[in-house]
Every structure is written in structure tokens, then in C-alpha cells.
Amino acid sequence: MKSSxxxxxxxxxxxxxxxxxxxxxxxxxxxxxxxxWGPILYLQFAPSLLKFIIAGAVTAxxxxxxxxxxxxxxxxxxxxxxxLGIFQDVISRAGGLIKRRFRRYGYKKPWTIxxxxxxxxxxxxxxxxxxxVLTILDPYSxxxxxxxxxxxxxxxxxxxxxxxxxxxFDIYTLYRVDIKxxxxxxxxxPVLFLLLIGFLAFRYGRLYCNTVCPxxxxxxxxxxxxxxxxRFDESKCTRCGRCAMSCKSSCIDxxxxxxxxxxxxxxxxxxxxxxxxxxxxxxxxxxxxxTNESTTDASRRNFIAGSLVLLAGGxxxxxxxxxxxxxxxxxxxxxxxxYPVSPPGSIGITSFTSRCTACSLCVTVCPTxxxxxxxxxxxxxxIMQPRMDFHRGFCIYxxxxxxxxxxxxxIMPLMMEAKQLTQxxxxxxxxxxxxxxxxxxxxxxxxxxxxxxxxxxxPFEGNLLIPEVKDDICxxxxxxxxxxPTKPYxxxxxxxNPIHEAALKPETKELEAVPSDxxx
Amino acid sequence: MKRRNxxxxxxxxxxxxxxxxxxxxxxxxxxxKPLPGRSTYDLVAIMGGExxxxxxxxxxxxxxxxxxxxxxxxxxxxxxxxWDVIPDRGANTNPALVKxxxxxxxxxxxxxxxxxxxxxxxxxxxxxxxxxxxxxxxAGGKMVPGNSESYYQEVxxxxxxxxxxxxxxxxxxxxxxxINVPVLxxxxxxxMTGALKNMMGVVWDRAYWHSNDLNQCIADYALYPKKPxxxxxxxxxxxxxxxxxxxxxxxxxxxxxxMISTDWVAIDAASAKFLGxxxxxxxxxxxxxxxxxxxxxxxxMNIHRMKM
Numbered sequence: 001m002k003s004s005x006x007x008x009x010x011x012x013x014x015x016x017x018x019x020x021x022x023x024x025x026x027x028x029x030x031x032x033x034x035x036x037w038g039p040i041l042y043l044q045f046a047p048s049l050l051k052f053i054i055a056g057a058v059t060a061x062x063x064x065x066x067x068x069x070x071x072x073x074x075x076x077x078x079x080x081x082x083x084l085g086i087f088q089d090v091i092s093r094a095g096g097l098i099k100r101r102f103r104r105y106g107y108k109k110p111w112t113i114x115x116x117x118x119x120x121x122x123x124x125x126x127x128x129x130x131x132x133v134l135t136i137l138d139p140y141s142x143x144x145x146x147x148x149x150x151x152x153x154x155x156x157x158x159x160x161x162x163x164x165x166x167x168x169f170d171i172y173t174l175y176r177v178d179i180k181x182x183x184x185x186x187x188x189x190p191v192l193f194l195l196l197i198g199f200l201a202f203r204y205g206r207l208y209c210n211t212v213c214p215x216x217x218x219x220x221x222x223x224x225x226x227x228x229x230x231r232f233d234e235s236k237c238t239r240c241g242r243c244a245m246s247c248k249s250s251c252i253d254x255x256x257x258x259x260x261x262x263x264x265x266x267x268x269x270x271x272x273x274x275x276x277x278x279x280x281x282x283x284x285x286x287x288x289x290x291t292n293e294s295t296t297d298a299s300r301r302n303f304i305a306g307s308l309v310l311l312a313g314g315x316x317x318x319x320x321x322x323x324x325x326x327x328x329x330x331x332x333x334x335x336x337x338x339y340p341v342s343p344p345g346s347i348g349i350t351s352f353t354s355r356c357t358a359c360s361l362c363v364t365v366c367p368t369x370x371x372x373x374x375x376x377x378x379x380x381x382x383i384m385q386p387r388m389d390f391h392r393g394f395c396i397y398x399x400x401x402x403x404x405x406x407x408x409x410x411i412m413p414l415m416m417e418a419k420q421l422t423q424x425x426x427x428x429x430x431x432x433x434x435x436x437x438x439x440x441x442x443x444x445x446x447x448x449x450x451x452x453x454x455x456x457x458x459p460f461e462g463n464l465l466i467p468e469v470k471d472d473i474c475x476x477x478x479x480x481x482x483x484x485p486t487k488p489y490x491x492x493x494x495x496x497n498p499i500h501e502a503a504l505k506p507e508t509k510e511l512e513a514v515p516s517d518x519x520x
Numbered sequence: 521m522k523r524r525n526x527x528x529x530x531x532x533x534x535x536x537x538x539x540x541x542x543x544x545x546x547x548x549x550x551x552x553k554p555l556p557g558r559s560t561y562d563l564v565a566i567m568g569g570e571x572x573x574x575x576x577x578x579x580x581x582x583x584x585x586x587x588x589x590x591x592x593x594x595x596x597x598x599x600x601x602x603w604d605v606i607p608d609r610g611a612n613t614n615p616a617l618v619k620x621x622x623x624x625x626x627x628x629x630x631x632x633x634x635x636x637x638x639x640x641x642x643x644x645x646x647x648x649x650x651x652x653x654x655x656x657x658x659a660g661g662k663m664v665p666g667n668s669e670s671y672y673q674e675v676x677x678x679x680x681x682x683x684x685x686x687x688x689x690x691x692x693x694x695x696x697x698x699i700n701v702p703v704l705x706x707x708x709x710x711x712m713t714g715a716l717k718n719m720m721g722v723v724w725d726r727a728y729w730h731s732n733d734l735n736q737c738i739a740d741y742a743l744y745p746k747k748p749x750x751x752x753x754x755x756x757x758x759x760x761x762x763x764x765x766x767x768x769x770x771x772x773x774x775x776x777x778x779m780i781s782t783d784w785v786a787i788d789a790a791s792a793k794f795l796g797x798x799x800x801x802x803x804x805x806x807x808x809x810x811x812x813x814x815x816x817x818x819x820x821m822n823i824h825r826m827k828m
Contacts, residue, residue, distance in 0.1 A: 030644070164670070170632065175665035367642045396642055398604055398649075441733040442803065444709020445726075449640060453762045457708045463803065465709065483640075485727035508770040511760055515775065518565055518825050519793035520818045 004272035006281060010079055014086040021083035025147030025364050026155050028177055030401075037361075037405055043081055045215050046138040046357060047407035050131070054355050060409065067222060074223040074230075078209055078216055078265040084139035085209055085216075085265065087146070088201035092248055095202035102203055106241075108250040110263060111211045115220075122214040129354050132381040136189055137214050140407075141359035142197070145190040145384070148360040153179050180392070186373040186384050205248030210263045220262035229284045230264060230271065232257045236278035243270035243279055335489050339496035340377035341388035341425045341476060344395065345403035345411040348499035349378065355410035358384035362402035362411060368393035370478065371402060388424065390478030390494055395424070397451035397477060423503040425476030425496040427455055427469045433491035436466045446480035446492045452506045455480045455492065467492060472504045558587035562821040563781045563790055569828030571756050572620035574778035578752075579624060581824050582780055588750050589697050591629030596636075596695040597621055597661065598748075599652060600703045600718055603765050604641035607651045610757035610772045611765055613703040615651035617754050617778070621701060622659035633661035634691050637721040640765075643667045664691060672724040675744065682732045683740035687724035692746055700748035700784065704755040704791045706763035706771075710734060712802045713764050714791040715751040715784035716742055735803035742784065742813045751787045753779040755794055785814025786821055793818070 024037055041047065042062040051060035066077050078085045096103030122133045135141065156179050163174035200208045209216040237257065244252040247270055251263035271279045339349060343362060346352035363371045363386050370393035373384040388395060403414040414422060427446075435443040437460070446467050447455045454474035457465035467480075469492070476494045484490040564581045566574040579585055589595055599613030607615055622633045635656045639646040647653040647663060656663045665671065672687035692698060702718035709730075710717050719741045720726050729737035755777035762771045775794060781787040785808045789799035799816050800806045809816035 160670070170662070172662065172664050176668035176670050178668050178670075367645065396604060396645065399642075399645070435731050439731070439733070442709050442735050443730045444734075445730045447708035448764050451765060451767070453767050463801075485731040506767045508768045510770060511773050514773050515794070518567060519796075520790050520823065
């Protein structure tokens, strides 16, 4: 195809994808209902790959589809399906509007060593069971964090303004939602990446995708074998250089009529820019020049060998740093929590932290905001990986929303019945903090909220009742901890199970006869 | 906003008072006096019917909804919607009852009937799964959110012992008539939840109540001048244990009862008996009675009992 139709198709399609992904992360009203994002997330490369290699999920074959797509068409994924890629296109378009020269790219040499080093580092650590680098670099997860951490609060702010306005007219179709920021530390990575990606996209188009993004680099390697590519029509080319100027990837060397396929993201801007119809997208011509190959090969091999050596050392370092999270134990702290609590369906802490890329989809869909990005509860490398924060909220007994949405398999699907018997942790009662014991007045907020009555009230001094916990039917939902009014330390808290356990069903008994007359 | 409301209400009050005085209906402007036709029963109790039918019968005995709600008024109906469970579990007020009450209000000429609760579980799920949101819609009422602190305004509780200030939902302040529709349940900490305890769902900071003598705070809140003019206690399926959320249907006793009263201490005292408890053993009832907020002694009450 030679027409500029390709570019327009790309623009429309990718705009739709971008809006859809933004909506997925911002939707605070749960508009489309449960279990609806699976098919859309299916094609996200890194989550799908993770789910496949680590969780062994046969349903996670989306990345294979992406590989096939890449082998056939090149890095179509990066322009059509990657929300972060499309997001950068929007920013670079904005950059062009502000200064035209920001949209004139021209050919530049690739950052070969850096990009392959990042890819090998990510892949190597992943193979050794660590997801840390991918957590920070996975484009889908990065985009998810941008939306959850920055866009959603902004949307909520506007929503709240509108809701207040409508409320004055007695209209309550919009409702206000309190905006509660995360722990400050969890913003470090998203803010740095927003600045980095924002700047690079603003000024240099797709430089981030072609230098830092491991998915981009991997697909770039594969696209060297792709069947369909952008090519020059030598008879028509006047060497005007418009194509190179319009190339966000800076990968067109128009003087040598060479396109660096590994960096081309199939945005088709070059085809659109060529006044002579001298560029087209079609089947690759088998016309190999062997001359250049041998020179590049040697350095590449050396590089690969070097990186592997580096990796061997590097991964050891990472491994020793964090395989099981350190207890955040401090003898003076009343809530003596040995382990953080990982979300339901995550099986246990180690399996969770080795699979989660912190895309924050579970954080954003959780109706009670109990799922929060962690600071160092899982250790330093686990930053932003979500944990259950029972000071913020508690896990709803009849909800398994987070287990439905996770694209990486860090949180596996849990049927409702199974979820209600999954023990994330156990409630621990600290009598010395409890109002009933310290103030000698009634409270029992913990027991009120307990869905299984694992936390129940037993006689205490005088007419008072005081909580007691039955471990075996406690599911660690944290309702007790959330409801407990004592500050700064709670009188009851959930200590995580490093590996989730099975809780018993609460016993039920028949009641005595129903009265048939007024008791007064 | 505040200034506008103040101006509007003061001008309205002035005009209204003038108009009423000129028609000679003095009693309407004097706060606390019942409308004509209202019964003198301390408590109306109905047993053996379905919630809506029992309410029809009970409100008639109370003098009809017209003696509580007049034309053009804004009514707040406050059920218990605290928990994300289905109606069968008896943890929330029966939706059929809520629906019927709203219909009566609208028939009596109410301009608008609002319903909300500051729920314990996630509010959207509570509103939906309790069946109350749908019931309110069907009846022609308006479901209002209570999930954000910004809906609540600070008020002072005159003479409160422990609770002197609390943040109350704007609808409690802004509506003309307040109808309290609790569901009767066992309660793990307050021992019973009924009319008085249901007010924990119109305030924002419940934790303060819990940490500052819960029972005294419940009683103190009853001092706040914006009291319900009608209390309707749903004792159709009564949670006898594991309250207030309940663990299973086995916690319920199908008592098929409804009680109506203008005195919330009285209605709670009667409710306690259904749970097999003496009113005085429920601390917040005893404290509220001692503070002179209502009658607790069932023997001296004028009770109208009906069976269907």
C-alpha cells in the first residue's frame, strides 16, 4: 500500500486504544461491570509473557500473537497496541505544536549497547525469577501507573467539582469521591518516568521506545525478520529527506536508502510525508547484502557475552537482596506485623512479588482502595507492588474484582466461594490498645465489621464485652483493623500469611422457635 | 452556599410564618407540636403481615402519613443500608418497607423523598445489593450518596456529655421531615441496633463514637434538635446473633413485626424485648431514657398492638 490511508488508520485505531486503556485505569465507577477487561489486556506483551512463563497459564498466549504479528508486520504493536507508545505519540504531537523543530527528527544512530543491555538485564533477571526491572520498565505497567497515580485523581477532581455543582440542583447522578494520595515514596518511580518519557517524547519522538523499553527492543530484534516492511521506491525517491524528518524513531537514513527496521514502529508517517509516493509498505524483497554483516556480528557477539557475564553477577546481587520480604519488625511498634498481606489470589508473598509488574490495575479497580502500592513492605525491590493496606480500607467479603483483572497472573482468578475461604492473614488482638480495656467503655467496632465473626465479643469486666479472635475462621480481610478506632496503633491488626491458607467455614446453628406474640 | 441557604430559609420561614399566622394555623409554626390527626399512641406494633402491608396498617393507626408530612416538604428517609448483603440476610432494612414509606410520603404531598446511609461496607455495593436503591427508584424517591466527607457538615450537640460536635449529612440539616427506618438486629458491641443506633449512619466520623464511650455517644446524638418525626423499626427478619452483619440466614428469626413510634427510646425499648433482653440492659437505651430523651418503661406506655 502506498497511500497515506495507513497512517490515518493508525491514528484512529491507536486513539481508540489509548482512550480505552485510559478508561480502564481511570474508571472509578466500575461502569462496564465485572470481568470485562480480559480480552483487551490479553495482547499486552509483558503481562501476557509473564503469565505464560511464570504462572504457566495456557490462556496467556497474547504475547505469542504479538510475536507472530511482529514477524509478519514489524513493530505494529508499538504504534497500534502499546498504550505507552501511543501516549508518547500524543506528547510528541504536542511538542510539535509548541515548536515545529521538535517534530523534525532526522536520522540518528541507535543507542545499541544501552538498549540491548537493558533488554538482557530485564530478561536475565526475569529468568532467574525476579521481576524488578520489568516492574519499572514494562510499558503497559508504566502507563497504568501514569493513569492511576496522576490521571485518575485529576479526573476525580473534575468529577467532584461537577458533582458539587449538580448537587446544588438536587441532582445526584454524579457523586463525590474523596481523593486520597498514596504513600509519597511510591510516586518516585512514576514521577521520574513521567518526566523522562515526557521529555524524550516531547523532544525526540520515540527515543524512549528505542532505547529504554525492553519490549520495544525485543520486538525490534524480531522485526528484523519481518515479512512486511517500509521500503523505498528507488525510481521515485528524490532524496528530499522528508521521510527522515517525519520519522519519530529517527531510523530512516534516506541518503543510503536504509531503514533501521529494529527501530521502526510502523507509524507510517514517512509514507504520508513523501510527496513523490516514493515509500510504501509491503512484502520485503529478498535482496541481501552480505558485506556489512560480518563487521557488526563480532562486536555484537562480544557484547552479548559481556552482558551475560554481567548478568550472572547482577542477578546474584538482586537475589540476595530480596527473596522473602524482611519482616518490618520493630519492638516498640505495637502492631507487630511480621508479614505484609498480599491480595487474594496471589497465593503467597513470594509468588506474588515475583510476578507482579505493579501496573496498578488491581489498585484502581478495588472498590475499597484497600489495595495500595507498597513502600518497603515487600523489601526495597518490591516498591509499588500492591499490598493490602487495612488502614485505608478492607477487603470486601463478596468481592473478587482484583482476581479478575490481573494481566500477569500475579493475582490468579478466585471463585467467590474460594475467595471467602482464603486466609490472607490472621487477625491479632492487642488488648492493651483496646478501648474496652483502656477506657472501660463499649466499642466492638472490629467485631461489627467481621464477616465471619472470627472476631467476636466475650464478657469482660462488668457489663462490658471485649473482642476475641478465632484464627481458624479468620480470612484476614482486615475489616476489624480498618474499623478499629484507636490511634496511631490499632488494637487489632492482620498479620499476613507468607503463603495464603485455607480458612474454615463459620459454623451455623438453628435458632430457637420464633415468638408468635408480642413480648410486651 | 451557606449564606444563600440562610437567606433562602430565613426569607422562606418569614413568609411561611406570616402566611400561616394569617390563616390562623398557629400550631404549625410552633416547633414540636404534632399536626392535626396524629394519634397519641406511644407505640404502634403490628405482627403477622408483610412489611408493606404492616406499614399501611400501622401508619393509619398513627393518623396517616399526612399527619407527619405536608405538601411540598422535603423528606429524608433513613434506612439501615450498612452492609453489602442481599435482603434475605436481614442486615439492612427491608427494601419493600422503604418503598412503601416513600410512596406514603409522596402521596401525602412530599416534594422530594431522599434516602441515604453512610454505609460500613462499600456504599455502591450496599445500595445495590440491599435492594434499596432499586426500591427507592421504583417508589419515586431519590437515592443520595453519603460516601464523601464533603457531604457532611459539623453541628453541635447541645448538652452532649461525650458527643458535643459531630459531622452530619447535609440532608439531615436541609430536609423538612426526617423518618428513621432502622432494622432490628443483635449488635456485637452495642448489644442491639435499632432507632437510636441507626443515627450512626447519618454522621461521618463513627470512629470517634467508638473511642469515646459508644453508648453515651449514641444517647448524646439524640439531643440533636433535628430528630426523626417518625421511627419505623423493621423487625420482619430479626438477626438474633452475629450482628450487625450476620454470618448466615440461620442468624435470623422470622418475627414478621413492624413498630412505629414518634419516641425512639420507646421503640428501642420494645425492640429489646424481641431480642429477649430487658430495655435497661441495653446501655444506650437506659442512658437515653435517664437523659429524658424518651420513655423506656413499657408498662406505662400507651401501646397499640395489632395482628394481621
